[in-house]
Amino acid sequence: LESDDAADVLGVLSDEKTEEVISHLDDVDHASDIVDLLQYKEGTAGSIMAKELVKVQENWTVSTTVREMRKQAENVENIYTIYVTDENDLLLGRLSLRRLLNTAVKTQISDIYKPGLEVVKTYTDVETVANKMKKYDFVAMPVVDEIGRLVGRITIDDVVDVITEEAEKDYQLASGISQNVDYSDNVWMLTRARLPWLLLGLLGGIFGAQIIGLYEADLRLYPEMAFFIPLIAAMGGNVGVQSSAIIVQGLASESFLSLEIFPKLKKEFMVALVNGLVCSIIILGYNLIFSESMNMSITVSIALLCVILFAGLFGTFIPLVLNKYKIDPALATGPFITTVNDILGLLIYFAIGRMMYA
Template sequence: MQFQLSPELIEKIEILVEEQNDKELLLHLEDLHHADIAEILDELNLDEATYIIKLLDSEKTSEVLMELDEDDREKILNNLSSKEIADELEEMDTDDAADIIAELSEERQEEVISNIEDQDHAADIKELLRYDEDSAGGLMAKELVRVRETWTVGGCVREMRRQAENVTRVHSIYVVDAKDKLIGRLSLKDLLTVDTKTKIKEIYIPRVDFVNVHTEGEEVARIMQKYDLEAIPVVDDIGRLVGRITIDDMVDFIKEEAEKDYQLAAGISQDVEADDTIWQLSRARLPWLVLGLFGGLGSVYIMQGFDEALETFPILFFFTPLIAAMAGNVGVQSSAIIVQGLANDNIRGSLFHRLLKEVGLSLLNGIALAALVFLFGFIVGQDQLTSLAIALSMLLVIIVAALVGTFVPIILDKRGIDPAIATGPFITTSNDIFGIFLFFYISKLILGF
């Protein structure tokens, strides 16, 4: 049952495209899942991929297009006429169609929309384009099954058959009043088990979770995960049912969010993938490296200020990478825990309590590490006061680094800034500079150079 992409298959497809052997091509591709066809197109060059998109019917290719990388899709769409794009959009759910259109230039957008024959579909897409991409309005689809509370189950089933034509998957049936306001829901299961003459108002469930069109995507994800929802209806500011969001769209969103946090922590500022171009990758990575470079130059400057120790205590300079590594690692650990905690909404309790805990934790870890450093000094026969100075100042660096790692994301979050930007090179770099200064300053106090 499993599809396996093989070099032989790609080669065969390439030859068939070359020969323009449409019949054989269709034979090979027709039965494949759209996600598998997308994987094949990924391996072909632009002209070959465009040829196949034009060959297959738009019901299939509309789904293939949704599976492609944004970059690849953009190139293929550039090879299609506005009419051809419009044909693809006709087959898509409104949320997917709006996502695709949003990628086009404004001029092209209007051209494409005017070519969509189904006026309702075009109006729906236009409506979705008005919302912010990451809001519930930007994430929702217009396709859903809605019934009136005054209908009977029988009438409802007839009407549903009509509406269901346009809805890929029926999760829930939403119940609205005469003014189209969302008042409850029905499950398909319930419909199966009651008499067809029953009125909807007698059997619908009046409790229904919903979000407003302006609710942020992150909040939608949180609600759907917390309450284990497979779909959630979206209402406008006066409570009218305007769309629904399904969990499969949110899975991508949740994963992208988690990956974005991770990428930021790793010092990658844009959404890039291993297969992007060198330029794209460089643009995403270089800014953070430059930040690290300035941090490193800051350390150079600080150490020059302590250069009187070069003759008497050169060992201190040998320890600077260790101090920088400790400050960086501790800061990254603390901030990662806080950022994930903030994302999962389980950072509770007072700031003072968290401060005490973080100090306790870093004391615990710091003392263990300081003991190891002291032990190392003892083994290599280092002067004991020097070892003590190094161990103690490292302990202090660790505590400060943990506090910086904990509170910088909390403060950013309170000010409405994404705390994830604080987890990577930003924390590492500032902790490096700060840690090295603290290390030399405390050592100087103890050793007196």
């Protein structure tokens, strides 16, 4: 096994078992690499990198380089890139294999390598690593320590695993599952992961019932308002989930040129305004045909427009704020946004209804 795969296997074992396995390894250098990888914090570049790579020194000649590469290549399954360092292992750049093979044997590497290279630090978050590799179409990314020494590399297969895990995590958070669980987990684990958000939804339902109770007198006088409570709540929740999902996706892929909140709120306001006007006109036309109350028709249309505007802005604002304070913005999708927009949507609906019927 390569060092990163071996570290992943040993990472799930107890400390005693890990020490026992490492003590039985014959290759001392390989064992040292594995122990080194186990020291890095989970979720960082250091925790997923592999120690196996091909590196050459700038002061070597082509003939020395080829000889040393043959030795190093024995332990590397896929080379991808030849890294160039100085005598202290400080990463300087990369070397083209084609240029190496077409250069005179006494030429020094310093004369033919390409300086400068995108790198990540050992403490860099794995999501940032994945986004960088996607942005630059890398199949391998060098990892350096705090002072720029080459300590490993991350290959595309490791990044694919990270992307899959993060996508599953975000999907579960958006679905109201607070922990990373699988259907094969026991009942207690599944319940513990799902119950918190269900309780939040229950609490939101209670608040919604209390709001309806506050306007009980209005509903007795104008019972037709009750017909559109599900519509208002559903539309607010749907719009909030849509806007938050787009923001979370943009934050996850780092596709935003800027993280300033106001420009995004302005853009979402325009989108919500257009969508709100279209939906409000449609529901106004419906009520004018099937309802005898003009007040009812206008109330529902205005309330729907206001709810869509608010839900769109709220669904944009919350993920951006959470991201600013280093909290996973995926928490803002799904049950949280839906519940809050349901409650506030009802308040807006009844407040506008009271003004219209007054």
